Amino acid sequence: MKLRHRLMTCIVVLGIAIFLMIWRLPSTSVPPVTEEKPVLSVEIISPQQNIVPQTIMANGNIMAWQEASIGTEANGLRLIDVKVNIGDTVKRGQLLSSFATDTIQAELVQSRATVSEATVALADAAANAQRAKLLKDTGAVSAQEIQQLINTERAAQARLDSALALEKIYQLKLKQTHILAPDDGVISARIATVGAVMPAGEELFRLIRHGRLEWRAEVAEADLIQLKVGQTATLTLSHGETIQGKLRRIAPVVDVQTRNALVYVDLVANPYVKMGMFAKGTFTIAQKNALTLPQSAVFIQDGFHFVLTVNASSRVQQIPVKIGQSFANQIEIIEGLTPLSQVIATGGGFLREGDLVRVLDSSTAHREVNHEF
Structure with a gap:
C-alpha cells in the first residue's frame, strides 16, 4: 500500500510539473486574418453617344482689322495740347491735339x-x-x-x-494745326508729346478703326480645302476666356517656309480681348455621332491613353483606348470601348491595376466620391 501511495504521488507531481512547463512556453497561435479594405469608392459610368464637332486647329495673333496712322501735315510747329491717350475711344472729327x-x-x-x-x-x-x-x-x-x-x-x-x-x-x-480723328475707333498708340516741334508727316497717334479686331490664324495648307468663308471659329485666350468669330477671308498665298496660310476671322466685341494677344482656336467644319466619356475618366500613362474598369472581384483593370477630339469637358473614344462598357468616372490618378475598390450606387456616388477626395 505504501508503495502504491508513493507511486501515485510521483505521478501527480510529474503531471503538475509538465503542466507548468507547457503553461510557461510562448504562444505559437496563428494570428487572425484581417479583411482587405477598398482603396477608394468609385462611380461607374458608360460611354455615351454624343454629337461631336469635327474641327480644324489653328493658332494666331489678334490684330486690328484696320489701324489708321494719324500724322501732322503742319511743318515745324510746336505741339501745345494733347487731349487723348492710349485706350481712349474717339469719334470721327473729334479733336485729338493742337499746334501753336x-x-x-x-x-x-x-x-x-x-x-x-x-x-x-x-x-x-x-x-x-x-x-x-x-x-x-x-x-x-x-x-x-x-x-x-x-x-x-x-x-x-x-x-x-x-x-x-x-x-x-x-x-x-x-x-x-488741329489734329482730328479720321474715323470712330480706339487710340492704340500715342507718340505726340506736348512741347515737341514736329516735322510734316510725323506720326502722332494710331487708331483701331471702329475698335474692330480680327484673329489672324495660321492654318496648315492641307486643311485649307475644308475651310469656307462664314464658318464659326472658337478661340481660347491665354487666360482661359473663350470667344466666337466668323471666318471672313482666306489668304491667297501659302508661306513657302511654314506651309501655312493666314485666315482672317472677325471677332465679336469683348472687353477682355486686346490687340496683340495670342489665341488658339478651332474651326467647326462638320458634326458626327461618336462615343464620348468625361475627360476625368481618361488618363495618360507612358504616352498612351487608358480608362479603368472594375472586374467581378471589385479589382481595377486598365484598358487602353484611342481618343479623338475633345469638347465641352468630353472626349471622343474611337477604339477600345463599346456603349456597354463600364468604366470608372474619376480618380484614375489614385488607382493602380489590381486595386480593390468599392462601387457606389447612383444615389450616393457624387456625395461619397467628393467626400473621399
Whole structure:
C-alpha cells in the first residue's frame, strides 16, 4: 500500500510539473486574418453617344482689322495740347491735339493784306483799261497804249488770284494745326508729346478703326480645302476666356517656309480681348455621332491613353483606348470601348491595376466620391 501511495504521488507531481512547463512556453497561435479594405469608392459610368464637332486647329495673333496712322501735315510747329491717350475711344472729327497757331495767324493776316492790296491794284488797272477802250475810236490813245493798259489789268488780276491762293494756303495750314480723328475707333498708340516741334508727316497717334479686331490664324495648307468663308471659329485666350468669330477671308498665298496660310476671322466685341494677344482656336467644319466619356475618366500613362474598369472581384483593370477630339469637358473614344462598357468616372490618378475598390450606387456616388477626395 505504501508503495502504491508513493507511486501515485510521483505521478501527480510529474503531471503538475509538465503542466507548468507547457503553461510557461510562448504562444505559437496563428494570428487572425484581417479583411482587405477598398482603396477608394468609385462611380461607374458608360460611354455615351454624343454629337461631336469635327474641327480644324489653328493658332494666331489678334490684330486690328484696320489701324489708321494719324500724322501732322503742319511743318515745324510746336505741339501745345494733347487731349487723348492710349485706350481712349474717339469719334470721327473729334479733336485729338493742337499746334501753336501764332506763326500761321501772322502769315494769314499778311496774306489778307496782300489780297486787299491786289484788289485795289486790280480795280485801278481795270478802270484805266476801260477808259482807254472808250477813247480808242477818238485816236487820243494809241493802240499800243491801250494794249499795255489791258495787259496791266490782266497782271493785276493774276496778282490778286495769287494772293487769294496764298491766303487759302494759310487758312489750310491754320486748319491743320488741329489734329482730328479720321474715323470712330480706339487710340492704340500715342507718340505726340506736348512741347515737341514736329516735322510734316510725323506720326502722332494710331487708331483701331471702329475698335474692330480680327484673329489672324495660321492654318496648315492641307486643311485649307475644308475651310469656307462664314464658318464659326472658337478661340481660347491665354487666360482661359473663350470667344466666337466668323471666318471672313482666306489668304491667297501659302508661306513657302511654314506651309501655312493666314485666315482672317472677325471677332465679336469683348472687353477682355486686346490687340496683340495670342489665341488658339478651332474651326467647326462638320458634326458626327461618336462615343464620348468625361475627360476625368481618361488618363495618360507612358504616352498612351487608358480608362479603368472594375472586374467581378471589385479589382481595377486598365484598358487602353484611342481618343479623338475633345469638347465641352468630353472626349471622343474611337477604339477600345463599346456603349456597354463600364468604366470608372474619376480618380484614375489614385488607382493602380489590381486595386480593390468599392462601387457606389447612383444615389450616393457624387456625395461619397467628393467626400473621399
